[in-house]
Amino acid sequence: xxxxxxxxxxxxxxxxxxxxxxxxxxxxxxxxxxxxxxxxxxxxxxxxxxxxxxxxxxxxxxxxxxxxxxxxxxxxxxxxxxxxxxxxxxxxxxxxxxxxxxxxxxxxxxxxxxxxxxxxxxxxxxxxxxxxxxxxxxxxxxxxxxxxxxxxxxxxxxxxxxxxxxxxxxxxxxxxxxxxxxxxxxxxxxxxxxxxxxxxxxxxxxxxxxxxxxxxxxxxxxxxxxxxxxxxxxxxxxxxxxxxxxxxxxxxxxxxxxxxxxxxxx
Amino acid sequence: xxxxxxxxxxxxxxxxxxxxxxxxxxxxxxxxxxxxxxxxxxxxxxxxxxxxxxxxxxxxxxxxxxxxxxxxxxxxxxxxxxxxxxxxxxxxxxxxxxxxxxxxxxxxxxxxxxxxxxxxx
Numbered sequence: 001x002x003x004x005x006x007x008x009x010x011x012x013x014x015x016x017x018x019x020x021x022x023x024x025x026x027x028x029x030x031x032x033x034x035x036x037x038x039x040x041x042x043x044x045x046x047x048x049x050x051x052x053x054x055x056x057x058x059x060x061x062x063x064x065x066x067x068x069x070x071x072x073x074x075x076x077x078x079x080x081x082x083x084x085x086x087x088x089x090x091x092x093x094x095x096x097x098x099x100x101x102x103x104x105x106x107x108x109x110x111x112x113x114x115x116x117x118x119x120x121x122x123x124x125x126x127x128x129x130x131x132x133x134x135x136x137x138x139x140x141x142x143x144x145x146x147x148x149x150x151x152x153x154x155x156x157x158x159x160x161x162x163x164x165x166x167x168x169x170x171x172x173x174x175x176x177x178x179x180x181x182x183x184x185x186x187x188x189x190x191x192x193x194x195x196x197x198x199x200x201x202x203x204x205x206x207x208x209x210x211x212x213x214x215x216x217x218x219x220x221x222x223x224x225x226x227x228x229x230x231x232x233x234x235x236x237x238x239x240x241x242x243x244x245x246x247x248x249x250x251x252x253x254x255x256x257x258x259x260x261x262x263x264x265x266x
Numbered sequence: 267x268x269x270x271x272x273x274x275x276x277x278x279x280x281x282x283x284x285x286x287x288x289x290x291x292x293x294x295x296x297x298x299x300x301x302x303x304x305x306x307x308x309x310x311x312x313x314x315x316x317x318x319x320x321x322x323x324x325x326x327x328x329x330x331x332x333x334x335x336x337x338x339x340x341x342x343x344x345x346x347x348x349x350x351x352x353x354x355x356x357x358x359x360x361x362x363x364x365x366x367x368x369x370x371x372x373x374x375x376x377x378x379x380x381x382x383x384x385x386x387x
Contacts, residue, residue: 147285147292154293158333183280190286194293196332 003034003114005107006238007136009160011152013123015144016173019209019218020231021120022050026220027235029084033115036075036085038107040132041122042097045089051078052216053086062090065102071109080221085114095127100134107135116238125159133160139168140200140238145175145186150194157197169200171234176205177248188248201234203227204248224262269325297338298331305329312342321347 008021018041025037039047042062048054059074064087071087078084087110090097103119110117121132133139139160143153153170160166172191179185188202206227212219220231226246233243291302300308309329316322323345330341 147289150289151292151296154296158297158338161333180282183282186282186285186289190282194286194289 002111003116004137005111005117005119005135006138006140007119007121007132007165008140008142009121009129009132009156010123010142010149011125011129011156012143012149015142015149016171016203017123017142018046018050018120019213020140020142020171020173020203020234021047021118022218023220023231024235024238025051025084025086025116025118026078026081026218027223027232028116028118028239029078029081030220030223030232031235031239032083033239034083034113035116035118036087036110036114037118037120038087038103038110039089039120040098040103040128041120042089042128042131043091043094044122045091047120048076048086048088049216050213051086051218053078053088054216057088060088060090061103061106062093062097064106065098071106095122095131098131100127100130103131104135111135125155129156129159133163133165136165139165140171141168141195141197142171142173143191143195144173145180145188145191147186150186150191154195157195167197169198170195171200172202174205175202175248180248199245200237201230202245202248203230203234294331297333298340300331305331308340309342313344316344323347 008017008024010017018039021037025035028035037047037051038061039045040061041047045060048057053076056076059069061074063069064071064074074087075085076088078086087106107117107119117135119132119136122128141153141156141160143149157166157168160168170192172188175188176185180187188199192199204226206219206225208222208225209219209227212222219225219228220235222228223232229246233246236243294300294302294305298305309327312329313322313324313327326345328343332339332341
């Protein structure tokens with residue numbers, strides 16, 4: 001059975017599309033799925049760095065689109081998970097180097113051998129976004145709980161609905177429970193009420209994400225922290241499981257809970 | 267947002283409440299190209315037109331620009347007060363009142379379809 005092409009987009013830049021694509025890919029692969037991630041941010045590639053594969057790139061998306069190599073030659077396999085692959089973007093050239101139909105064709109080809117093809121979209125609503133969305137079976141919209149990100153997400157939702165790829169599901173990234181409690185940050189309900197689409201997941205702000213990016217090892221490899229668990233829950237929901245949402249105001253875990261978590265039993 | 271939420275927001279004045287309201291207005295404008303002041307004017311004009319024909323519950327009217335099924339829509343939710351829902355009116359009881367439509371003492375009673383509404387508009 002062919003897999004699903006899921007495009008991760010946002011409109012606004014810097015909200016966490018690449019981080020979420022990388023971590024979702026790892027989490028799905030840890031669930032036993034076969035996953036290929038595609039970076040469509042041509043000219044400003046980043047998915048390779050976040051996944052720790054930047055030193056092993058030989059061919060990229062533009063090479064495949066222009067026929068210099070077959071797509072399988074451009075795929076880089078993850079060192080830790082044998083069913084996880086990356087198709088990197090080019091660091092030279094720009095978004096005009098490929099056309100939406102070409103990316104859609106590549107997605108269709110990869111779909112046949114994967115459970116999931118995750119497409120990391122660049123910021124914006126122009127060609128790069130059009131490329132990323134062309135082959136999508138479904139769309140994940142990423143936003144942070146800030147006014148400009150939510151406004152951009154709304155525009156993107158409108159665009160994908162107009163293209164017939166809607167309605168999409170939402171991931172709210174970098175929520176800070178302390179600020180929400182103080183009344184200085186929009187909460188999950190506020191964002192969902194504004195955007196009116198289904199919630200796929202909420203990821204709390206977590207310094208460990210930056211540390212993981214420094215090391216080139218996506219945080220989803222360590223599912224114990226707040227953000228790590230959120231990525232895994234999102235992966236499970238994407239795969240069709242009903243996973244209850246974690247309360248963002250976590251109670252202080254008891255010693256027993258903490259021990260169980262360390263042992264991987266919680 | 268209902269009246270209570272607005273009062274609380276004015277009292278608290280924390281930044282998220284301001285953010286939420288700004289977002290609400292900017293999304294209305296972004297989705298429809300209609301500035302919020304014009305939308306408000308539209309709302310008042312629509313209420314005036316509908317009120318010419320039926321009585322409406324002005325305090326609970328909601329009008330929004332929303333998005334569904336791929337289209338931007340102006341959605342108006344206008345509760346109508348029907349005669350059945352009108353508040354009860356005190357009718358003095360007199361023994362031996364005739365059972366026909368007309369009361370013996372000629373007191374005004376609320377009538378159904380054929381008569382005027384009993385409350386003022």
